[in-house]
Amino acid sequence: xxxxxxxxxxxxxxxxxxxxxxxxxxxxxxxxxxxxxxxxxxxxxxxxxxxxxxxxxxxxxxxxxxxxxxxxxxxxxxxxxxxxxxxxxxxxxxxxxxxxxxxxxxxxxxxxxxxxxxxxxxxxxxxxxxxxxxxxxxxxxxxxxxxxxxxxxxxxxxxxxxxxxxxxxxxxxxxxxxxxxxxxxxxxxxxxxxxxxxxxxxxxxxxxxxxxxxxxxxxxxxxxxxxxxxxxxxxxxxxxxxxxxxxxxxxxxxxxxxxxxxxxxxxxxxxxxxxxxxxxxxxxxxxxxxxxxxxxxxxxxxxxxxxxxxxxxxxxxxxxxxxxxxxxxxxxxxxxxxx
Numbered sequence: 367x368x369x370x371x372x373x374x375x376x377x378x379x380x381x382x383x384x385x386x387x388x389x390x391x392x393x394x395x396x397x398x399x400x401x402x403x404x405x406x407x408x409x410x411x412x413x414x415x416x417x418x419x420x421x422x423x424x425x426x427x428x429x430x431x432x433x434x435x436x437x438x439x440x441x442x443x444x445x446x447x448x449x450x451x452x453x454x455x456x457x458x459x460x461x462x463x464x465x466x467x468x469x470x471x472x473x474x475x476x477x478x479x480x481x482x483x484x485x486x487x488x489x490x491x492x493x494x495x496x497x498x499x500x501x502x503x504x505x506x507x508x509x510x511x512x513x514x515x516x517x518x519x520x521x522x523x524x525x526x527x528x529x530x531x532x533x534x535x536x537x538x539x540x541x542x543x544x545x546x547x548x549x550x551x552x553x554x555x556x557x558x559x560x561x562x563x564x565x566x567x568x569x570x571x572x573x574x575x576x577x578x579x580x581x582x583x584x585x586x587x588x589x590x591x592x593x594x595x596x597x598x599x600x601x602x603x604x605x606x607x608x609x610x611x612x613x614x615x616x617x618x619x620x621x622x623x624x625x626x627x628x629x630x631x632x633x634x635x636x637x638x639x640x641x642x643x644x645x646x647x648x649x650x651x652x653x654x655x656x657x658x659x660x661x662x663x664x665x666x667x668x669x670x671x672x673x674x675x676x677x678x679x680x681x682x683x684x685x686x687x688x689x690x691x692x693x694x695x696x697x698x699x700x701x702x703x704x705x
Contacts, residue, residue: 399431400605405443405452408543409436409635410561411647412485413456413590414628415657417635419616427615428608438544440514447474447595453602454609456480458515459591459668460675463685474593476691478610478661480617481590483581483654484519486559489550489574497577499527502535508546508558512539515589516580518678520559523583525677550574562647563639570643581654587674588667589656599692610661610695614703620657622705625649661696 402425406413419425425432435452437443444461446452448470455474462474494501502524509531510516517539521531531537541549550558551573559580560568568574592613599606620628629644636644651657665687675681 398429399426400429400608401433402430402605402609403433403435403451403453405435405437405446405455407437407440407443407455407457407590408561410485411563411632411636411644412481412561412651412656414632414648414651415616415620416456416480416613417616417632418619418623418628419612421631421634422616422619424612424615424619425609428612430605430608430612439511439542441511444474447593447598448472453598453605454592454594456590456592459588459593459663459671459690460513460515460518460680462593462690463672463675463681464513466685466690467681467683472595472597473690474595475599475689476588476591476593476663477599477606477693477695478592478613479588479590479658479663479667479696480592480613480661481656482586482588482658482667483656484516484584484587484589485561485651485656486516486520486580487562487565487576487650488557488578488580489560489565489568490557490577491574493575494577499524499529499578499583502529502557504535505556506536506538506554508541508550508555509537509539510541510543510546510559513678513680514543515587516543516559518674518680519584519587519589520580521678522674523580526583562650563636563643566643566647566650567639579650579654581656584674586655586667586670588663588671591663592661603695607695607698610699611703614661614696614699617657617659617661618703618705620652621659625652660700662693662700663691663696665691 440457440461443455443457447455459476466473509520529535547564625645625648628648668687672684
């Protein structure tokens with residue numbers, strides 16, 4: 367009995383010590399990851415390739431650990447970057463033009479494009495299976511913050527339909543992005559432009575109906591991109607490269623996966639959204655080709671972005687592409703990351 371007891375004690379101690387060693391080793395392994403503080407403009411299924419990259423462990427593979435925060439607006443993301451409270455921002459690249467044209471030395475440079483269409487859907491109060499943009503004449507639309515991509519792209523579509531904001535239709539720009547859905551369900555406006563999953567959630571609750579896609583009407587535009595300040599990129603080029611590699615792996619993964627697989631992958635990012643609703647939203651974005659296939663940000667798309675900003679009366683001076691966009695990281699990623 368004594369021999370058995372001593373043997374049991376010895377085995378227990380060995381197992382305990384082994385467990386401590388494994389725990390400590392795992393902890394060391396986790397802390398060896400480089401922390402990257404990312405501030406996103408909003409939390410939306412629109413950014414699925416990024417969330418898929420997080421879920422599939424592509425950032426960890428590159429030795430990065432992403433600390434994600436929601437800025438609830440491009441202006442707030444830009445503030446976080448310029449103040450040093452974020453390392454990388456996911457936002458509309460129009461913000462980088464505003465900052466550059468203000469003459470700031472440490473402006474933000476876009477290094478990886480994520481989406482290539484507008485991500486909002488026009489939601490009305492009643493079903494309109496035969497919706498026509500002419501239906502907006504004399505109506506009020508909650509459009510988003512003035513000077514932001516959602517509002518400017520909506521104006522771009524309306525003007526292409528010969529509907530002049532302020533004359534033929536009222537576009538509300540005084541409601542914060544995060545409060546637009548609540549304002550609409552609370553009785554403000556006849557229509558509202560919303561991203562997924564919010565648009566589908568309102569539809570599911572019977573409080574509104576998706577009647578049109580702003581993205582389909584506007585066509586391709588560099589809507590959302592990852593950017594960092596000049597100083598951060600100069601000090602941490604290896605981190606920006608690793609980050610771009612992970613983003614591209616996410617872009618490849620969503621191209622090669624089914625909507626059902628994608629929905630399961632991003633479920634943890636949207637725990638309050640049902641799988642069926644996620645699948646529906648993923649299909650909507652995939653059908654309108656919203657996600658960029660690579661991180662490359664072309665000069666043609668940059669010029670189109672400035673065209674939209676000029677049409678909205680928000681750009682007094684065009685900015686040089688080579689100053690605000692770099693494809694150095696994207697080119698290296700596409701060349702080295704194999705499908």
